[in-house]
Amino acid sequence: MSSKTNITFSRRAFMRTSSLAGGGMLIGFNLFQACKPKAEPPVDLSQLNYNDFNAFIKIADNGAVTIFSPNPEIGQGVKTSMPMIIAEELDVAWQDVYVEQGILDTENYQRQVAGGSQSIRFGWDALRQTGATAKQMLVNAAAARWGVDASECTVSEGVITNAAGETLGYGDVVNEATQLEVPEDVALKDPKDYKIMGQSKVNVDIDKITTGKPLFGLDYKADGMVYAALVRPPAFGKKLVSYDDSKARTMSGVIDIVKIGEKVRALLEKDPSFGSKISSSDKIAVIAESTWQAFKAKEAIETVWEDDTTIESTADHDKELNKILDGNNFNTMRSDGDVNKAFAEADEILERTYESPFLPHNCMEPMNFYANVTDEKVHLVGPIQTPAWKAGLVANMLDREEKDILLEMTRMGGGFGRRLYGDFVIEAAELAATINKPVKVVFTREDDMGIGIYRPAIKYRIKAGIKDGQITAYHLKEAAINDGMYGLIPNFFPAGAIDNYQVDSGAHDSNVTTGAWRAPYTNFLASAEQSFFDELAELMEVDKIQLRLDLLDKVDAAADERIQYSPERMKEVIKVAVDKSGWGTKPSSVYQGFVNYYCHNSHVAQVADVEIVDGDPVVKKITCVVDCGIVVNPSGAENQAEGGVIDGVGHTMYGDFAFEGGQGHAQNFDRYRLIRMKEVPEVETHFIQNELSPTGLGEPTLPPAGGAIANAFSAATGNRYYQQPLMKNPELLKVPEKEVIG
């Protein structure tokens, strides 16, 4: 059951060491790629350069270990868990490790590779090898000083002991260690010997968070910085014609009011790839001494807009998506056997259509970015998940060399995919270049929610054919706004389990900007497919768990390299979920719904418990079983898993975003419902204990939650749920009269 994605590389290719000017050792390493052949870590810490190495470890001559990580932290916990992996193999005590975000305000801090949601999975080998290699160099240095063989030495918490019982600390030998060759063959620890990994460690930024220290983009300030709020198109498809800012200009704190947009349009001519993520309309920027003054003056500007492209509504989208599902214009993503022949020969056919709305990301920290454009450099600071992409776009837009762009990342008040798209970085850069001042663009919540980048509305039509008590055909059709599913998603379960299997995807081009939203595509696909299986099992009169296990028995993952999920690991999470949730053994007042799913390289099974409270069905508990391989930080992992489940429940229940006249129906939380404390079910999380390489955890518990609660509601009400959010059809969430238990 080894992972198909093991990454192997030479230690020489991805790490180098240097001896620090002030004493101690600096190890530069690159998590995702080999270093340039001539790259060397600096001898001066102020010269850390994240172009060649994207992370550094300093071992001081007093033995203290500092890990410099420039990787963005969006709440997924990598700033804690990635250093834990290094500390484990380096064999130091966790309390002796300091973690620092990559240095701010240096000429050399240019850009780095963002790890995305795969940070731990891709970093696993490099982080362990870096720690282990450094440890070996320190041991070799101690052994050389003692004149003994390194194999005679043992290490515990930064102290090296030889056969005679003499000891040396890492700090005692660190300067000698830097003179040694980087060893190639270094043993990694047996997971059984882990002392740090597998133990819960508290978020390394906890003290700053709980005392309100500046951490986020919105908290960033620079000398001479002014604030900007932008008047944006009131609806998708609209373009600015004219405006009157005479009143706004008289308001207190207003420094200037300018129109921007020309540079963005010129950029889109040169590089149209970003066109679906940013409006090409002119925007009006109010520059003010404070955020509030900018917000207020923005409201005082009178504007005239005209229709530029089609003005769309949810009713139009609905029609277009149905047209796609009813038509034949699809991109076939996977096709096994002959579904049409199997449907023609089937005894029974089940076909259902599931639909989901657009969703805004609603990061709690609204979009914002700082920019300062001078002859010397373009300085950009703020929360962004894709710094390299944005630095390239800004350089292109401003006709600058990429080396002129200095981009610093702050901690992010949520990402959920929204901060992959730096439309706000481009805007801030254009504005700063226009006004020649350091400026921070701040979105109001209304800007953020009302004219954002959304999860596309999607419909799935699923059809299954049954013959002689077996599922002989499965056909999934997708109709999506702008972009359909990608990558390996069409090869997720039940691909490989059904002989005649086809996945088709079709899309309708819209001027509503869309993009990735936590667990793209699977966030709704899982609900649709798992609700369908539930209904299919009832039609076939077979046990819901057995149906899934039987399908998994038919999968030969080794025979098809596109299939990344493991039937064995999937069966394991199913069995544990059955056991831990008391599936089938609960009193009749508890209605349960089951889901198993694979995405982001992890396997998950969930059981939702619905009970009747005051006559209405309520989700009381979700049992969540996850196989994500080795769990690096149990506390962080549980937090991610629970957050994903509750996020999935919340959006399945309440998440809705409709368009009328090109305008979103909600602009703020008064008309957009996010899950809150009293609606949160109990979540019981179990991690499968194994020694397999870690896989994704920021997303995979979210997609199954929607299916789990839909199936549990079905058990309680007898209704089926084909439309999200479930609150859109409250009548379906009523229990038939006779079943209401006193």
Add this chain to the structure above:
Amino acid sequence: MPTYQIKVNGASQTVDVSEDTPVLWVLRDHLDLVGTKYGCGIGQCGACTIHVDGTAMRSCSLTLAQVDGKSITTIEGLSEDGSHPVQQAWNEVDVPQCGYCQAGQIMTASAFLENNPNPTEEEVKNAMHGNICRCASYTRIKKAVLTAAENMD
């Protein structure tokens, strides 16, 4: 612009802002107290929660006139060194994911516990219902409030 005297975290401050400036932006932009967060600006999310004479209030919806003569506490002033039992409980339970909403959560929780030092789980859920956590760390927020209540005994 008018000048206002306000008392924040025990210190008297003079600010020179237009009268309709919400306290949130006075704290963030004029007094450099950025621990209080902007989330929605309409009192719906709770990220900007502060204490006004000990009562949890939404600073985005408060004018300076409304806090005249009153004492404001922000997350920076809840304790000198992060030692308030609620801050400690947040640490013990390892609550935050992204962390952005947590100052508001802590301010709501600390004012609530001041009035109700031994709450039931249902009372905690009611008290915290107004604060959105987009990362959905709700289970831990609830646990941390109950932990703080226990530790304050």
